[in-house]
Amino acid sequence: xxxxxxxxxxxxxxxxxxxxxxxxxxxxxxxxxxxxxxxxxxxxxxxxxxxxxxxxxxxxxxxxxxxxxxxxxxxxxxxxxxxxxxxxxxxxxxxxxxxxxxxxxxxxxxxxxx
Amino acid sequence: xxxxxxxxxxxxxxxxxxxxxxxxxxxxxxxxxxxxxxxxxxxxxxxxxxxxxxxxxxxxxxxxxxxxxxxxxxxxxxxxxxxxxxxxxxxxxxxxxxxxxxxxxxxxxxx
Numbered sequence: 001x002x003x004x005x006x007x008x009x010x011x012x013x014x015x016x017x018x019x020x021x022x023x024x025x026x027x028x029x030x031x032x033x034x035x036x037x038x039x040x041x042x043x044x045x046x047x048x049x050x051x052x053x054x055x056x057x058x059x060x061x062x063x064x065x066x067x068x069x070x071x072x073x074x075x076x077x078x079x080x081x082x083x084x085x086x087x088x089x090x091x092x093x094x095x096x097x098x099x100x101x102x103x104x105x106x107x108x109x110x111x112x113x114x
Numbered sequence: 115x116x117x118x119x120x121x122x123x124x125x126x127x128x129x130x131x132x133x134x135x136x137x138x139x140x141x142x143x144x145x146x147x148x149x150x151x152x153x154x155x156x157x158x159x160x161x162x163x164x165x166x167x168x169x170x171x172x173x174x175x176x177x178x179x180x181x182x183x184x185x186x187x188x189x190x191x192x193x194x195x196x197x198x199x200x201x202x203x204x205x206x207x208x209x210x211x212x213x214x215x216x217x218x219x220x221x222x223x224x225x
Contacts, residue, residue, distance in 0.1 A: 042202060042215035043158065056212070090157055099211035100165075102148050105157040
């Protein structure tokens with residue numbers, strides 16, 4: 001299994017809703033990441049989990065709440081989002097977390113906040 | 115501020131030609147360099163990485179690194195319409211384990 005699986009692929013939510021994004025990998029990778037990408041922009045780092053511990057939070061607003069229940073699973077809980085949070089949300093993993101081995105990205109969740 | 119610069123394009127090349135994509139970076143201590151391909155509406159896919167000065171070839175792709183001049187290039191030989199995508203350069207600076215992404219170059223290969 002060489003994939004990172006993200007669900008759902010598309011999500012439309014209202015500003016008062018609570019929803020969650022899910023990411024799963026079974027490659028034994030030790031680091032997992034959440035990125036946000038707007039159209040025609042590079043991916044923007046949100047969170048890094050290394051060995052299931054949150055190691056980086058890039059000053060992300062608290063309406064985004066990450067969770068890593070185990071080494072294969074990463075969630076992103078969403079609450080009270082704003083329309084400007086609409087974007088492609090990418091999960092990625094890397095084998096060592098050192099940065100030297102590059103990322104495997106999931107297919108992404110296209111989020112629209114209405 | 116660590117910067118990674120790419121020409122946003124689009125770079126348009128005819129089918130069968132060599133496409134040359136360039137990336138410059140500001141941190142002289144950078145150690146690892148990555149090229150990702152991203153089709154419209156899809157997620158990035160790692161296609162090449164390079165650590166040492168010189169060329170690294172993988173099929174139709176060649177990555178070229180020149181640390182003295184602080185640039186890394188991606189050459190795509192025998193370009194195909196299926197190569198049409200945005201190519202993101204990512205650079206890992208010394209002491210960091212999070213790469214800095216460039217804004218990407220849009221490549222269009224026309225038949």
